[in-house]
Amino acid sequence: MSPGEVAAIMFGTFAVLVVLRIPVSFALGLACIPVFIADDRLSPSLLMSEMWKSYNSFILLAVPFFLLAANLMNSAGITERLVNLAKATVGHLPGGLGHINVMVSMLFAGISGSSTADAAGIGSLLIPAMKKQGYDTSFTVAITACSSVMGVIIPPSILMVVWGGLMSVSIGGLFLAGVLPGLLMALFMMATVWGYARKRGYPIYQRASGRQFLQAAVKAVWALITPIIIIGGIVGGFVTPTEASVLAVIYSAILGGLVYRSVRWGDFPKILYDSARLSAVSLFCIGTASAFGWLLAYFRVPQTLVDLVASAGTGPISVGLLIAGAFLLIGMFIDAIPAIIILGTILLPVSQSVGMHPIHFAIIGVISLAFGLVTPPYGLCLLISAEVGGTKVVHVLKDVVVVLLPMLLLLLLVILFPEIVLWIPRLIAPQFL
16 A cells, blocks of 8 residues: 555544544554555554553653642642732733733643643632633633643643653753743733733732732742752753652652642542543553554655655745644644654654754644644633633633634744744753754
8 A cells, every 4th residue: 555545544544533533542543453454464463562662661651740740739739829929920910810820820831741730720710710800701711721731831741751752852952942932922821811901901909019929939939949840850960851750749749748738648549540540541542643653654654745845845934834734733633642643753754854953843843732722622721621611612712712813923933933942952951952
């Protein structure tokens, strides 16, 4: 079979299974079987073999540990401390609670690395508070969902850990590369909140005094040390990403159990169970997506795509737009981790053929996939926020589109100006490049 025939069979079967509401992780594995059966050189048992190979990775241990750390931090009640710090910092701006929502998401992203933990933890606290103060439900849900995606962009990011482990890219470099785009995303969203507040007359808080700001900062300082431990340890070469994730779990447990005393011994079984369940879903997706990606590579589908791009004579900007469009599209239908394994492995040779830096390629992919967390039909963060807000997704789509426009502008800037991504790694740790 030709690469085109194999791609048509696999992606066509996968699309049909998704439409039939088969879980994505199972659909990816089942889409491989027709090709395994049709080619005499292959056997369906290879599906299990390739899945097993993908699990035999030390770096993937970081995924369950980072999820566990995020759940521990949520249970420790750090969200309220971060809200008080954000209130003392930006609460006096027009639409104070909206700015607080964005800033808390930015701070929590540097602690958890999980957008869904962000949407659930922050949404349950701020969505009711914003509605009580007179904010429109649609705007409240939209800004909560869209700001939560910073969890996969600002380090430490679980997606960056998976990306670096699968494609042999420096995870420390990816973490540093995500800092500036993440901060710009927060600024763009706060500008959007300011525009909404001026138009709709949303309330503000009284400006905090220096003493109030200092008190809020002191109460939140132990939580804010977490990204320093994780990122500093990796960038400084003291620990690997997997070891850093274990340190994050130990620190989170000490913080919640001994310092804040908000996590009791009886809470740990439920936290461990929830973390294990989420990890199992993610890791099973990694296994089936790895088999799917291996089969595409076996039939030289990525190389065929590289040849097509080379024959078209496209440059880095055109390829960057192609990469972003592909990830934006697939992110609407499947989870980010299998999307990285499937599309990332296909498009990596394409990006290399036009001289795009692997870290630049990775950040374009991660930011593009972040949109999938708030765009239907997948839109997991949007679904969580809408559920917390007691409304239907269809009722908030208009405001979601408005909030996403500045994010699209940021994505375009990252494609056009690679230095937005590469400047901090070059400044702090050029060895990662």
